[in-house]
Amino acid sequence: MVASTASLLWLGTLLPAHAEGPVLPPAAEQAVPMAVGAKLDHGRAGTRLSLDLSSALVAKAYVLEATDRVIIDLPEVNFQLDPGAGRVPAGDTLIRSFRFGLFAPGRSRIVIDLAAPATVARLSCDPIADGDPSRLAVELTKTDRAAFHKAVLAAAPEPPLAAAVAPAGSQSATTGSSTPVIVIDPGHGGVDPGASGLNGVLEKDVVFDFASKLAEKLQASGRYTVVMTRADDTFVSLNNRVKVARDANAALFVSIHADALAGAATVTGATVYTSSDKASDAEAARVAEAENRADSVAGVESAPVVPDVSDILFDLTRRETRTYSHLFQRTLVGYWQKIARLNKNPERAAGFRVLQAPDVPSVLLELGYLSSEKDAKTLTSPEWRDGATASIVNAVDMFFAPRQSTGSIPPAPPQHDGTAPGPGAQARTSAGEGPAMTSRDQPGPAINR
Numbered sequence: 001m002v003a004s005t006a007s008l009l010w011l012g013t014l015l016p017a018h019a020e021g022p023v024l025p026p027a028a029e030q031a032v033p034m035a036v037g038a039k040l041d042h043g044r045a046g047t048r049l050s051l052d053l054s055s056a057l058v059a060k061a062y063v064l065e066a067t068d069r070v071i072i073d074l075p076e077v078n079f080q081l082d083p084g085a086g087r088v089p090a091g092d093t094l095i096r097s098f099r100f101g102l103f104a105p106g107r108s109r110i111v112i113d114l115a116a117p118a119t120v121a122r123l124s125c126d127p128i129a130d131g132d133p134s135r136l137a138v139e140l141t142k143t144d145r146a147a148f149h150k151a152v153l154a155a156a157p158e159p160p161l162a163a164a165v166a167p168a169g170s171q172s173a174t175t176g177s178s179t180p181v182i183v184i185d186p187g188h189g190g191v192d193p194g195a196s197g198l199n200g201v202l203e204k205d206v207v208f209d210f211a212s213k214l215a216e217k218l219q220a221s222g223r224y225t226v227v228m229t230r231a232d233d234t235f236v237s238l239n240n241r242v243k244v245a246r247d248a249n250a251a252l253f254v255s256i257h258a259d260a261l262a263g264a265a266t267v268t269g270a271t272v273y274t275s276s277d278k279a280s281d282a283e284a285a286r287v288a289e290a291e292n293r294a295d296s297v298a299g300v301e302s303a304p305v306v307p308d309v310s311d312i313l314f315d316l317t318r319r320e321t322r323t324y325s326h327l328f329q330r331t332l333v334g335y336w337q338k339i340a341r342l343n344k345n346p347e348r349a350a351g352f353r354v355l356q357a358p359d360v361p362s363v364l365l366e367l368g369y370l371s372s373e374k375d376a377k378t379l380t381s382p383e384w385r386d387g388a389t390a391s392i393v394n395a396v397d398m399f400f401a402p403r404q405s406t407g408s409i410p411p412a413p414p415q416h417d418g419t420a421p422g423p424g425a426q427a428r429t430s431a432g433e434g435p436a437m438t439s440r441d442q443p444g445p446a447i448n449r
């Protein structure tokens with residue numbers, strides 16, 4: 001938690017929404033500045049957030065609306081802060097909460113959620129003493145809705161993000177890989193922590209550890225080419241995650257997440273989601289809504305890619321892709337239940353933006369609930385991670401087996417009620433859309449695009 005001092009009064013000169021910090025001497029030779037402390041002061045004039053840094057930097061601030069936020073863009077900063085530092089106790093402050101982290105290679109960001117419309121009255125980075133340490137201070141003053149809206153309009157649009165890069169060692173498959181390309185997508189990252197669970201565990205860390213282990217196992221099998229959407233604790237936009245899959249000509253996209261449900265500590269287990277225009281149930285709609293907020297959480301305003309659904313070829317491709325997504329969903333649930341807990345309704349569907357690639361079978365796996373003591377403990381255990389990732393590798397092997405051995409009907413994957421479907425049993429489509437597929441249809445060729 002940040003320290004909070006009441007009754008502080010300061011005066012600031014009102015700057016435009018896009019306030020540049022002071023121009024400081026070039027710091028090319030310096031190491032990445034380290035942030036070692038955060039402090040929040042509030043008084044009649046407004047609220048001030050200050051960060052103690054190992055060296056000076058140049059910051060830029062602007063405001064965004066709906067939800068109301070202040071974005072502070074920085075060069076790369078090594079945040080050595082308590083992950084809970086941004087949780088601000090409710091009270092007489094303009095700041096509801098704030099987040100910090102890597103936003104893109106070489107760029108960090110602080111996102112401040114506002115409790116009321118406010119403008120950046122002052123943004124400064126001044127030396128604390130004679131040495132290197134500096135203090136970055138963001139001073140906010142309350143304003144009315146109309147003035148805030150004007151400040152939002154005055155803020156320059158965010159330059160497009162650079163596409164995510166595949167981590168070193170993983171081969172991009174744009175140039176005809178001989179093995180199927182699987183894109184593993186650890187959710188969230190950098191300035192977007194995702195859900196936070198018990199004991200301060202963050203979704204972005206849990207899913208990154210899991211995804212890394214999974215990628216390592218799939219790659220080690222020699223049967224697949226694996227691409228990860230992020231190689232470290234950085235932010236990647238939802239559209240860029242989809243772009244990574246499409247650019248890599250992926251045959252499967254698996255997005256890894258972990259949920260948290262306020263006031264429901266007893267809800268546990270994994271759920272596998274596919275994409276559908278209509279949510280399978282209210283819970284699926286809630287999860288999709290929460291996951292779709294990831295860009296906004298990081299201060300990125302991005303519209304979902306709206307496909308031209310009047311294109312009949314596009315529509316056919318998407319239907320076929322969704323059928324394969326359902327098939328992998330069912331296969332994964334079948335293997336997962338042998339090794340780990342499932343949610344009581346483990347196959348669901350909703351409009352997840354990260355599952356929108358029309359030509360890449362895609363699922364989103366919620367590993368469990370960080371709000372459950374039982375799950376939070378399990379999800380951070382290396383032994384559990386080992387078993388759970390192994391079950392995904394088995395499901396992937398089963399999913400691709402028909403394509404690798406020509407003409408034969410694949411063995412039916414186990415169902416999560418423990419029974420294997422008989423020959424010719426119909427694959428269920430949890431969202432009820434898309435053609436039902438018989439086991440005879442399963443060994444499909446790679447989807448044309």
Ligand SMILES: [Zn+2]
Pocket residue numbers: 187188194195203257258291
């Ligand atoms: Zn998530």
